[in-house]
Structures are given as structure tokens and as C-alpha cells.
Amino acid sequence: MNIHIFKTNITNINHVLNLSRYIANIDGIKKWNIDLQDCDKVLRVEALNLSPYYISTVVQMAGYYCVEME
DSSP states (O other): EEEEEEEEOSSHHHHHHHHHHTTTTTTTTTEEETTTSSOOOEEEEEESSSOHHHHHHHHHHHHHHHEEOO
């Protein structure tokens, strides 16, 4: 299990619900959440055998900024 952390521009529950339609279709994601209170709107993803690049690409396809945090 890998944990990936991303900075996003997801700012409200409507964005979260929109993103969930994309994330729900990805095999390997076991758990995810977004901290809307954090200034970086942190997306945390627990996944098996998925690269951070792939996850960020899916989030970007949903229409949001997403970059892996170090």
C-alpha cells in the first residue's frame, strides 16, 4: 500500500463529489480524502500499484490542479 499526497485546487464539496466520479473508477485506490480546511487542499490517496503521475492525471482530467507534494 502506498500513500500519495497532492496539492490541489479543490475547494468545496461539489468539487469533491465531481472528483469522486473519476476516482471511483480507478482500480487500486483503497481510500482517499481531501482536506478542504488546509491551505493546500490536500488530497491523500492510499493505493496499490498506482503511480502519483497517474493519479494526478486523473484529477487533472476531472478539471482540477493536482501536483504531488514532497
